[in-house]
Amino acid sequence: METKLVNKVTTIRTVCVFLAVAANVVITNTIAAFAAVLLTVKNKLILIDAYDQIVLNGTSGVTLDTKVLRKTMSNLAFKCAQATLAYANSVNNNTLANLVKFKPYMLNRLTKEEIAVICQQIRNAANANAGALNFGIAASDITDLQSAIDLYLLSSSNPRQARITKKTAGGQIKKLIKEIYNDQFKGQMDIMINTLFISNPEFVKNYFFAREIIDLGSTKTKLRGSITDSNRVPLVNVSVIMRLAGQSAIAYQTLTLIDGTFEIVPVIPGNYDITYELRGFAIQTELNYHFKPGSEKKHKIILLLP
Numbered sequence: 001m002e003t004k005l006v007n008k009v010t011t012i013r014t015v016c017v018f019l020a021v022a023a024n025v026v027i028t029n030t031i032a033a034f035a036a037v038l039l040t041v042k043n044k045l046i047l048i049d050a051y052d053q054i055v056l057n058g059t060s061g062v063t064l065d066t067k068v069l070r071k072t073m074s075n076l077a078f079k080c081a082q083a084t085l086a087y088a089n090s091v092n093n094n095t096l097a098n099l100v101k102f103k104p105y106m107l108n109r110l111t112k113e114e115i116a117v118i119c120q121q122i123r124n125a126a127n128a129n130a131g132a133l134n135f136g137i138a139a140s141d142i143t144d145l146q147s148a149i150d151l152y153l154l155s156s157s158n159p160r161q162a163r164i165t166k167k168t169a170g171g172q173i174k175k176l177i178k179e180i181y182n183d184q185f186k187g188q189m190d191i192m193i194n195t196l197f198i199s200n201p202e203f204v205k206n207y208f209f210a211r212e213i214i215d216l217g218s219t220k221t222k223l224r225g226s227i228t229d230s231n232r233v234p235l236v237n238v239s240v241i242m243r244l245a246g247q248s249a250i251a252y253q254t255l256t257l258i259d260g261t262f263e264i265v266p267v268i269p270g271n272y273d274i275t276y277e278l279r280g281f282a283i284q285t286e287l288n289y290h291f292k293p294g295s296e297k298k299h300k301i302i303l304l305l306p
Helices: 003-020 024-027 035-062 066-090 094-100 104-108 112-128 130-134 137-153 158-161 166-194 201-211
Strands: 222-228 237-242 251-253 261-264 269-276 283-291 296-302
Touching: 003 024, 003 035, 003 166, 003 201, 024 035, 035 137, 035 158, 035 166, 066 094, 066 104, 066 112, 066 130, 066 137, 094 112, 104 112, 112 137, 137 166, 166 201, 201 269, 222 237, 237 261, 251 261, 283 296
Parallel strands: 222 296
Antiparallel strands: 222 261, 237 251, 237 269, 269 283
């Protein structure tokens, strides 16, 4: 991928990692629709990774993860099926309803040959009935499902994969990234996160730090430094622990080397409490330390006797 696209994908991954922290999951769970939008982002990332392998290796030399692609395809198919089923029920179209009346366990039981056929059936039904777009899916969900089907067939060495080329794969990457930024981030997630500004301003701030595009041509966000005693003697095996500000769960942890130095990289941008611990010395803590995207923090720490 081009550098600017790599930067955007890295930022998308950073957001997903930030939102996967247990404490942050608890916060976003207060918004009913949030998990579904985040799942859409994750599904698109899987498609981006698969297309990127094709761009790098072509269709003849690429090895795609069939299991991951099947799960992604099934997730998208179930979403499209449910929306189309709701539409079919609203207009009393039993024929259409029977075409898409599938539950996850039913899709999971299908053979690798059957699953692609059924998912294509669901995609075609959703695509042919515009009314389904009023029942919980977007047009991009239908095109993403077709992408997942094509990639799954490619991973299964099906001859139909021939229509995927490096050029089309590159175009799909750009399209998917644009959709994530415009539809999922700006159109939905950013707005939902902003509803938490009064109740949890620190979380909102850290989310938008993660949303900033990182320039991979510059220094990655990192914490580095050295730790000595009061006589400037380097201290080895000091625990350096980073926690999101005000939280108890450990986000990052490392030990100092024999020369007293340490490094943690990459660090998701945000605010952290940093603790330095070594038996026989007083624990030292820095509270609410801010890391900007691409910033490099150099610390010289002196541990004192208790």
